[in-house]
Amino acid sequence: MSKRIPSKEELAEFREFHTPSCGFFFRAKKHLFSEKSVFQQIDVIDTDSFGRVLFLDGLVQTTEKDEFFYHEMLVHPAMASHPKPEEVLIIGGGDGGALKEVLRYPVKSTTMAEIDAMVIEVCEKHFPWLAPVRSDERVELTIADGSTFIQESDREYDVILIDSSDPVGPSAVLHQQEFFWRLKDHLKPAGIIAGQAGSPIYHLASLREKSLFLSQMFKFSFFYVGPVPTYPGGTWSYFFVSDEINPLQDAAKDIPRGLQYYNAEIHRAAFSLPAFLKKELG
Amino acid sequence: MSKRIPSKEELAEFREFHTPSCGFFFRAKKHLFSEKSVFQQIDVIDTDSFGRVLFLDGLVQTTEKDEFFYHEMLVHPAMASHPKPEEVLIIGGGDGGALKEVLRYPVKSTTMAEIDAMVIEVCEKHFPWLAPVRSDERVELTIADGSTFIQESDREYDVILIDSSDPVGPSAVLHQQEFFWRLKDHLKPAGIIAGQAGSPIYHLASLREKSLFLSQMFKFSFFYVGPVPTYPGGTWSYFFVSDEINPLQDAAKDIPRGLQYYNAEIHRAAFSLPAFLKKELG
Numbered sequence: 161m162s163k164r165i166p167s168k169e170e171l172a173e174f175r176e177f178h179t180p181s182c183g184f185f186f187r188a189k190k191h192l193f194s195e196k197s198v199f200q201q202i203d204v205i206d207t208d209s210f211g212r213v214l215f216l217d218g219l220v221q222t223t224e225k226d227e228f229f230y231h232e233m234l235v236h237p238a239m240a241s242h243p244k245p246e247e248v249l250i251i252g253g254g255d256g257g258a259l260k261e262v263l264r265y266p267v268k269s270t271t272m273a274e275i276d277a278m279v280i281e282v283c284e285k286h287f288p289w290l291a292p293v294r295s296d297e298r299v300e301l302t303i304a305d306g307s308t309f310i311q312e313s314d315r316e317y318d319v320i321l322i323d324s325s326d327p328v329g330p331s332a333v334l335h336q337q338e339f340f341w342r343l344k345d346h347l348k349p350a351g352i353i354a355g356q357a358g359s360p361i362y363h364l365a366s367l368r369e370k371s372l373f374l375s376q377m378f379k380f381s382f383f384y385v386g387p388v389p390t391y392p393g394g395t396w397s398y399f400f401v402s403d404e405i406n407p408l409q410d411a412a413k414d415i416p417r418g419l420q421y422y423n424a425e426i427h428r429a430a431f432s433l434p435a436f437l438k439k440e441l442g
Numbered sequence: 443m444s445k446r447i448p449s450k451e452e453l454a455e456f457r458e459f460h461t462p463s464c465g466f467f468f469r470a471k472k473h474l475f476s477e478k479s480v481f482q483q484i485d486v487i488d489t490d491s492f493g494r495v496l497f498l499d500g501l502v503q504t505t506e507k508d509e510f511f512y513h514e515m516l517v518h519p520a521m522a523s524h525p526k527p528e529e530v531l532i533i534g535g536g537d538g539g540a541l542k543e544v545l546r547y548p549v550k551s552t553t554m555a556e557i558d559a560m561v562i563e564v565c566e567k568h569f570p571w572l573a574p575v576r577s578d579e580r581v582e583l584t585i586a587d588g589s590t591f592i593q594e595s596d597r598e599y600d601v602i603l604i605d606s607s608d609p610v611g612p613s614a615v616l617h618q619q620e621f622f623w624r625l626k627d628h629l630k631p632a633g634i635i636a637g638q639a640g641s642p643i644y645h646l647a648s649l650r651e652k653s654l655f656l657s658q659m660f661k662f663s664f665f666y667v668g669p670v671p672t673y674p675g676g677t678w679s680y681f682f683v684s685d686e687i688n689p690l691q692d693a694a695k696d697i698p699r700g701l702q703y704y705n706a707e708i709h710r711a712a713f714s715l716p717a718f719l720k721k722e723l724g
Contacts, residue, residue, distance in 0.1 A: 175467070179491040187463040209461040226643075361508075361671050387669065387677040387716075389643050394676010395669040421716045429714035432707035434669075 178392035197278035199330045204286045222255050226389045232422040233386035235261035238319050238354035240415050241407045245318045251306035253323035254279035256290035264416035271300045273309040307333045316348045322355025337373040352402040361393035371441045379403045384430040460674035479560035481612045486568045504537045508671045514704040515668035517543035520601050520636035523689045527600045533588035535605035536561035538572035546698035553582045555591040589615045598630045604637025619655040634684040643675035653723045661685045666712040
């Protein structure tokens with residue numbers, strides 16, 4: 161740490177501001193992609209520390225090296241708690257990471273509704289190790305706003321996963337109660353909805369709001385947490401709601417092999433919330 | 443995020459490099475202290491996001507806003523597992539945060555062996571809300587290298603806490619097996635040693651090494667984890683060793699009130715390790 165004039169090297173830095181006065185920086189080896197889609201600014205850089213990094217509107221979405229923390233915790237608590245998850249819907253998730261985790265289960269079909277076709281194209285090119293989105297025969301890909309998609313759909317799902325970006329920009333609607341009523345209409349009786357709920361440090365107001373309406377809508381309504389090194393604060397939160405499945409009682413024993421973060425102990429541990437969060441979420 | 447020429451404001455930034463190509467930045471409102479002690483460069487800045495921040499040799503040690511994550515998890519798993527922690531030793535911990543947590547228990551005495559008197563002076567001035575190091579009659583303060591101190595001591599302790607900095611610089615010796623043999627000689631029969639063990643992301647080799655020798659030295663040898671938003675990777679690891687106390691069986695019910703992170707659920711959850719860490723630590 162020092163107070164000094166930045167070198168030329170530092171000018172090739174990419175930063176995410178977590179607040180107006182702090183954040184994370186990456187030194188890019190290469191700026192692989194930079195374009196504005198209809199919905200957002202999309203950037204991909206290559207770094208020594210985290211490999212390839214995807215930014216949407218300046219916020220880190222996924223990195224080559226630490227994507228597993230987020231995608232495993234977004235997907236497995238719900239998938240491993242459901243007795244037989246055959247029909248799965250992913251809202252968002254254009255990078256393919258959530259899909260990769262879902263496809264570890266013997267699902268019959270996984271529908272992905274991603275609003276931004278450019279995110280899918282960019283990730284197929286620059287993150288090819290994430291799910292081969294278009295090639296798995298179990299995958300149905302729709303380019304659509306998640307809220308509109310679910311309203312027009314006549315299908316029901318065992319597990320619905322919300323892999324949205326933050327409650328500003330194109331994902332705002334995916335954080336509102338009206339959207340969750342629509343989702344609930346398309347949930348099978350033992351269905352589960354899980355999704356990302358933001359940083360328990362920086363987005364506490366949004367968690368509180370979501371907690372309030374989800375606990376009114378579902379018999380079982382939980383938040384859980386897990387680390388994501390490159391996300392603000394290094395810890396992320398997720399919600400889990402269902403009218404039949406209690407993730408603390410019904411967690412399945414047959415967890416897919418080869419996971420890097422999630423396991424049966426982590427499943428239980430993740431639902432243990434810090435004192436300040438229990439207080440905030442009532 | 444953008445690729446651009448830094449403004450004047452950004453020149454007053456303080457950075458911690460987590461690797462040569464990424465890290466955390468703070469914009470300082472004020473640079474409150476900057477001096478080189480006999481042992482290390484000490485800086486205190488004031489920030490909008492995390493309040494006051496203490497750096498030692500350029501690494502964030504503690505911040506006003508998130509110190510509780512680290513200090514609660516360093517102290518309470520050991521203190522709450524011990525049936526009657528009366529004699530406590532803290533090695534390092536000059537900022538006073540660990541001491542503050544220890545003094546929540548009805549201890550008879552707490553000895554603190556901090557190598558750098560300037561750290562104590564600076565923190566008494568700039569972090570006065572942390573433990574009033576010199577004023578509590580239960581506190582015995584020694585300015586000494588922890589390794590030498592324990593070698594020359596004729597006392598035994600119920601709980602020994604290692605609040606060291608990283609295994610480079612003045613704290614290097616506090617991460618070696620020889621030091622732990624010395625500590626073990628000064629541990630009462632039901633005694634516990636706990637301490638910080640670095641980032642499970644960035645310091646995996648150091649964790650592995652410590653795990654190997656600690657598991658040979660003690661009947662119960664555990665690692666546990668918890669978030670610290672301003673530390674590299676956002677998640678930190680700690681060790682817990684004892685010949686009599688198993689933290690998963692003997693955790694006390696009488697946890698001090700008023701904690702912000704730690705609670706009985708977190709105690710159990712923290713010992714649940716991610717798949718990659720279980721694999722690494724065998």
